Amino acid sequence: MTQPAILALEDGTVFEGVSVGAPGLSVGEVVFNTAITGYQEILTDPSYARQLVTLTYPHVGNTGVTDQDDEARQVWASGLIVRDVPRRPSNWRSQIALPQWLADRGVVAIADIDTRKLTRLLRDTGAQNGALMAGEIDVDKALEAARKFPGLKGMDLAKEVCTRERYEWTEGQLDLDRNAFVNAPPRFHVVAYDFGVKLNILRMLAERGCRITVVPAQTSAADVLALKPDGVFLSNGPGDPEPCDYAIAAIKEFVAKKIPTFGICLGHQLLGLASGAKTLKMKFGHHGANHPVQDLDSGRVMITSQNHGFAVDEASLPANVRVTHRSLFDGSNQGIALTDSPAFSFQGHPEASPGPHDVSPLFDRFVESMRDRGPGTGDRERAV
Numbered sequence: 059m060t061q062p063a064i065l066a067l068e069d070g071t072v073f074e075g076v077s078v079g080a081p082g083l084s085v086g087e088v089v090f091n092t093a094i095t096g097y098q099e100i101l102t103d104p105s106y107a108r109q110l111v112t113l114t115y116p117h118v119g120n121t122g123v124t125d126q127d128d129e130a131r132q133v134w135a136s137g138l139i140v141r142d143v144p145r146r147p148s149n150w151r152s153q154i155a156l157p158q159w160l161a162d163r164g165v166v167a168i169a170d171i172d173t174r175k176l177t178r179l180l181r182d183t184g185a186q187n188g189a190l191m192a193g194e195i196d197v198d199k200a201l202e203a204a205r206k207f208p209g210l211k212g213m214d215l216a217k218e219v220c221t222r223e224r225y226e227w228t229e230g231q232l233d234l235d236r237n238a239f240v241n242a243p244p245r246f247h248v249v250a251y252d253f254g255v256k257l258n259i260l261r262m263l264a265e266r267g268c269r270i271t272v273v274p275a276q277t278s279a280a281d282v283l284a285l286k287p288d289g290v291f292l293s294n295g296p297g298d299p300e301p302c303d304y305a306i307a308a309i310k311e312f313v314a315k316k317i318p319t320f321g322i323c324l325g326h327q328l329l330g331l332a333s334g335a336k337t338l339k340m341k342f343g344h345h346g347a348n349h350p351v352q353d354l355d356s357g358r359v360m361i362t363s364q365n366h367g368f369a370v371d372e373a374s375l376p377a378n379v380r381v382t383h384r385s386l387f388d389g390s391n392q393g394i395a396l397t398d399s400p401a402f403s404f405q406g407h408p409e410a411s412p413g414p415h416d417v418s419p420l421f422d423r424f425v426e427s428m429r430d431r432g433p434g435t436g437d438r439e440r441a442v
């Protein structure tokens with residue numbers, strides 16, 4: 059039997075629809091994502107922790123859900139808001155229908171609301187806090203919960219979502235013809251900081267010959283250096299980068315020691331902060347899979363996958379940091395490189411998942427920076 063659901067926004071707007079997930083109440087910042095594919099990857103992306111995601115594409119769930127497409131060990135988005143869920147998924151890879159998968163995982167989700175109206179509202183007012191309620195409905199309680207959510211500014215979530223234990227990763231990307239994940243022989247040892255890492259990032263590093271040691275967000279620089287990495291990777295992740303002082307302190311040491319360092323999204327923002335720049339909260343952020351970004355070195359425009367609500371403030375960049383990429387949607391910063399250390403970072407998602415692969419050469423650049431580094435300390439000495 060269909061259960062009712064509502065979405066209540068902090069400005070008092072209430073949308074009524076039907077539940078397509080678990081019953082209950084869930085709060086977070088409401089953001090819109092314009093990608094037309096990849097709902098499962100979006101829902102399992104840890105960077106969406108404490109966010110209620112609305113997808114502007116109207117039909118969500120058509121291809122069902124398959125374990126192989128998870129970007130992390132659980133659903134991290136706080137809830138899902140869509141226009142329409144098909145009655146039956148159709149895809150040879152599908153193991154389960156989206157509503158059942160959401161219900162099994164306790165994720166609150168709403169369908170049958172006007173997501174175009176919601177998106178236009180968020181675009182005009184900026185991201186708002188909200189509450190999703192499904193099953194037993196109490197509008198006042200939902201509004202109160204939306205208004206009580208403190209907002210993402212100042213929230214350190216990286217240390218909440220990250221792995222508790224260090225682990226090794228060597229598995230490459232999925233070869234659909236063989237329906238198997240393919241491994242490459244490792245040539246470099248990368249220590250990857252897990253601030254909320256997406257698995258496809260680890261897969262793209264592994265595919266390029268990296269053996270990866272994934273470490274918790276609060277691992278000290280000394281502990282990482284003891285692992286003798288050829289390079290350090292700074293992952294994506296949820297929340298505000300500014301309170302992550304532990305990571306900022308560690309990154310300063312890698313930069314000073316000229317260790318090849320590559321950051322994505324939150325990792326990009328943290329490299330910016332470690333370099334002395336500031337970050338800011340954007341009006342409604344970038345969440346989608348078709349954002350044009352210019353590579354300022356080549357002049358080329360790339361179509362990119364994006365998911366961020368904070369950004370590096372270009373005006374605050376010190377002299378030793380070069381701007382390498384800029385958004386053609388709003389001119390905001392999309393990439394930096396240090397001029398005195400082999401460290402660089404990108405605001406969007408070169409690993410896509412979902413999205414285009416235009417910026418995947420950044421992974422090659424990281425591998426090249428490890429190869430180009432003089433005699434070092436990691437596996438490279440033994441294997442190359």
Ligand SMILES: NC(=O)CC[C@H](N)C(=O)O
Nearest residue numbers: 294295323324366367368
């Ligand atoms: N995908 C990410 O790493 C997001 C970074 C950060 N939490 C932001 O919203 O800007």
